[in-house]
Amino acid sequence: MTITTPDPAGVRAPQDGPLFQPGRIGKMTLRNRFVQAPIFTQFASTFGEVDERLIEYHRARAHGGVGLIIIENTSIDWELGRTVGHPIRIDHDRFRAGLSDLVEAVHNEGAKIAVQLHHTGRQNSQGNTERNEPPIAPTAGITSAFGTPPRAIEEHEIPGLIDRYVQGARRAVAAGFDAVELHGAHGYLLGQFLSPFTNHRTDDWGGTLENRARFALEVVKAVRAEIGPDVPLLYRLSAEEPYEGGLSLDDGLAFCEMLDPLVDALDVSAGNYDTAATLLPMIAPGSLVGYAKAVKRRVSVPVIGVGRLTWLLDDMHKAVGDGELDFVALGRAQLADPETVAKTRRGEPDRVRRCLAVNECISRWMFNGKRTQCVINPALGQERRAAEARRPVAVRRRVLIVGAGPSGCEAALLAAARGHDVELVDRADRIGGQLRAWSAPGAFRAEIENLVAFYEGELDRSDVTLRLGTAGDSLDLDAWDSVLLATGTIPTHDGLDAVTMLTERRAPAADDVTVFGETETAMFAALWLAEQGKHTTLLSPKDAVGVDTNDMEREHLTGLLTEHGVTIGLGAAPPETGTVVWATPRVPSKVLSAAVDDDRAQTIGTRFRGGRLYEATQSGFWTAARI
Template structure:
């Protein structure tokens, strides 16, 4: 079914003009991409947490929300964890509540129908059965060999999608999306890597596409001609034997007469860095533009696009793209669309793409969190925390790193009188160290600028170059010490890695050793190598980057290898040469003798340990209690 997009009557930025997908009119061209949250209940029911999460993002101004992967087959085909489910009519009530919450905020919502296929583990199935796939034995990143789908099982699988679509319409969803991307069941049939069948569903592209086209036809029969049908597709699998770009484009041409929009991405969980890029923004955009040149239906693009909205407006005007999907950026700041439309981009908390949300929490069966947005998953409680206080207090915050900034911002937003003092001559704390290497320089630099802008906007009295040990604390109702961490020990003659990175002070030696097991050591080695130094990274542990997530660790390790950094594990500090010290850190002791837990409290990593997530969480929620 051919669909069109039409600009509305509003003027200005093309991204914020009305547009259509089939019969559905959207208030703008910004789409919230499907993101697995694990905010549903253990049994897949819609929860209040899930509703409030979606309500906040609808209120933030996005035109269309596409739900997370919603299970059509709870027994064999649900993703690991607790996704939403739509495999029985009993879930209609909760799904309807979700739809109503989004509609009440002016957005539209599509449900994404999902089956894992081989990308599942046997332990995640209801009866401890192997996952299913077009072909047996071809394992995925999840590691359990699947069994082959029998020919007589295929009609039943097609009907699971069709019945999920029927329930979606009954629950009031505005559209249905089929998840044919990222290596799940629909894409497994399409991919020559995972489909080795010798029947009518394998071999040629036409045969490999048969299952997906049968699903599309069955879903269309259930939802009728007027409910928009979207198809999400990884148009290429960038590894040996995977779906080629040309076959992906040809498949898009096959879909073109039957769907109302194509939601274009790339890769699967065997190539996770493709589908969850940590590289510069727009890495997936070429896929969407290539599809747009081949089809008549609207095309949705994705891939860290919050950083490229000005360019994407031009792409929409030039007909290269129709809709812009925001994924992880909507976790970081659900009000990105509204702030952008109001021409306040400096107020956006821009995703820094360290993939803690995915690799630290989602992959470990926990509810999704964000290192820079402490309100994620607690939207209702956070909204209550932002309410103006009845009696303003005079509060001193010591330390202007992430914890101190988060603390000061929420206190000021609630109406307290806030002074923020910092020993250095700038805000940001250790963020300056993390921004030295090129890999996240733009993202972390933007975060520092965000804090600076918001502190000024909310009227926080920021005083730099102030040593808090000399301050009289008696004139404040509350004193919060957000002074972070310091080295447990640092041998004489070694170079302080954090200070080196923050000040961009390059040691004179050409050959350097970096000692430490954490992410700071990796950043120090990376920055030094970028400056042309010969670097050996020495970890006292069995690995490096042990305090960060697997994807971040792997990403940084790959960059270090490209720059020729030698990594040694389970070693002690080298006895000679210049050593850059990134060893163990402990809580700061600034004003420790004044801490009483009431008038003077500690906050951030000084209280919780950890890194940026612990800093922002502690800062925000401590301020909520004042």
């Protein structure tokens, strides 16, 4: 797979360009062409109520400049149709008060806000339903990635299901939302009726495309009758399900033509959770935007495109200017940096924390019933607390930070921004720490190198004194009031270390190389060696490889290893012969350990918490907040 992620330093996105011009959806005028795509955060309460965390999350993103926020999947059927975890509820009038608070917060920041009405259908588990019932679907027994065979929806139940969407729309308008979006994408209930893979019905609700489209069209018509002509109605759909028997692109485009006279905009994606890598791409940007352009050629209403487009804003300026699409949606990008739009408009694209697309947010947290986190944004979900952490300090201190990896950089930037006198040292000749190793293979090279460049730029603009080529253990710590040791981890084996090899970009001379280890680093090392033309074997002592990363990244990297001809062996013993690169779990560094008193001198980052990038950024930021 060729990696073609562009350099964001080339993104100029001029202030007077098409993306920053007002746009219209129905009778709603937006301040620009940027839309925050609905991303499931689990920031609602356990019982689906809007709370302060959810409000502050959206307030920050509205303040960051988007024209429209579409909130995450909002449940119209809590008993059978809510997604796993903590979705927002709109299935009863009692939830209107919290929803109104959310609307008000977004409006106060100058943005518009739309609700997204949602029903899981078969993409649910029996254990997640209120009475431990099977989920429902157009056709019985066709399981999804969530694993529970659904029961078939009886024809007499269909009017009641339609009414759930109608009542959700009624409550949304009453709460003050500017628009209503129906979630027909990603394999949920509306899309299940449309798809020939999940709809095998023989009544009026299945069979031909017209019959499979009937349920969605009846929902659209009923919701329109409820909200009237002045409230914009959006429809989100997957234009194609890229697997055998799924919705074809031809049928998807024909369905868009059916929707065209009934809705005010189409929000275009692809795939479902059986093909999660399609709808949550980890590959180069723009893999989904072609669907939006294809839809735009067939309809008259505005079209919203999505798919890692923050890397392609110059291309999106042209696409919007040329009428190939109308709005650009930012999803995971808004988790990583809520100020993406504002920074871009100010001509500062290099100051954007750009999403790495490693899908920790989705696969590590959301899929496991946890509130969404971001590996490069410690403030996500803690926006108010982070704002308080950035306030100037009452007493200025001299702060030494040893180690300029992500944890050290986060700590240095925050401490300096708060007014401390900060010195950051590292024995290497460039900042980045283990990020420099992880950027060696092509898989996430552009993204990780961009993160290193982001830290370099922010340090240059800060008051941090940066000293490279300086070993921490050569310093007299008495000169500082506070010392943070962010020296990371070290290998446990005396052989060739994978992190060292990747950082130095120096492959062994042998043609045949074995990587031994169960870690993500082992996968990176094997991939990089294969890219250098080495005949590479990856051996894991466990029954899996990449055990410290999320399922989606592991699957993605495994696919790349297979493409590059890497042989993978599981449950293996350490090799006794040949050239071996060691990538087993590492242990905390011991640099200056005698000075650590957990008061004036303390450890941070992976040296303190273990883990990987998320633990590093979190620890660095929040430790600096306490100084």
